[in-house]
Amino acid sequence: MCVAYAVGHGGKMETSTMPRGLYGMHTPADYLELARAENDGAVLHRLVRCPYPFVWHALAANVHTPTVALLELSAARDSAWNDNMLLRLLAEHPGADRIVLLAVLDAVATKLTEGERPYAAVLALAERRELEVEEVRRLGALRGSSARLRSRLDQSLGSRA
Template identity: 45%
Template sequence: MTADRFAAGSTAVRRDIAHGRVWTAMPYTVLADDGAGLTMTARPGIASLAPSSWTTSQRAGDDAARKRGIADLAAGHWALDHWVWRDTVVLSSFAAGEPYSVHDGGDYRRLAERTSNPDVLRRLARGEYPFVWHAIAANAAAPTDLLVALSARRNTTWNENHLLQLIAVHPALTGEALDGFVELLAVRLREGGRPYAAVLQLAGRPEPTAERLHWLAHLPGASARLRRGVTRALVARPDR
């Protein structure tokens, strides 16, 4: 965490440093900064600095020049050139205190675990990393609308069911959102997806009625073991 934060809408210049020298530099617009993570965007038309080997490769279509840039970076020898960003909108998220030149899914997962900013979580959820979805669903700051959106994401059966299990216990899943979640679990059961862990987590919550849970447990796709688990969970409810 850091006490120095960028205001939303302000400009922050990202500089990549290698061998003590600037390698790239580009201004970004700050979307959110909660001290644990910084989320920024850059749009086509922004003036920036980049290694001349890379700008040459882009202007001339010279892939050999692009590859030379890797050797130049390793050796610490390059020249900067002016470049205007084009074609795509960039969305970048950075965790406090971590190197940010090259991102992987682990960076986004750690940011999803640390941030308390719902807007940052919403932007992270747009990605296609299931383990980032899991981290968002386990974050107490995740808002109801985001949990509803995440519950519909599709991936492998294991990833889907783990995500549903995390959402099922989230305190922000209440009211109409919780009712809709029960209906979604019913669909997944009928599809043969076996979201049993999520159903059992719901059975331990006080809000769903016993009738509703027994209905889920007797749908096509439910198992005898799930029915026994729901019965045990209902008996163990503190509100019983």
């Protein structure tokens, strides 16, 4: 399960080296609860390797998740709905720096080009001052952008000026 993903060496971990918060974890619900409640960045970073998208969402919503973990989450993929939600949560995360936001911007651009609709993530990125207006405005010109998205994007970016 997640503990196996959180360590190397064949997925085994000695009890003495198991990080606080991952010891004795057994079910996906345990990982979800830990992702929601934990404030230790090292434990949260290890949880990124869990294969459960609902854990990724909880990590992206946890204000204590470190930026290195957020950056890794920007590349996580599961399904259109889960991916789009994750990208929105990452775009809204208060700890997301410019590097994380650029990774999210690239992922959103890819999704739009593929015909998916990560519109909530686009609008969340438009609110982030760490990104230049033109960097975000380019999303509206991509194949998957609708007229309504372009209108709301222009509105959001216009309010930043």
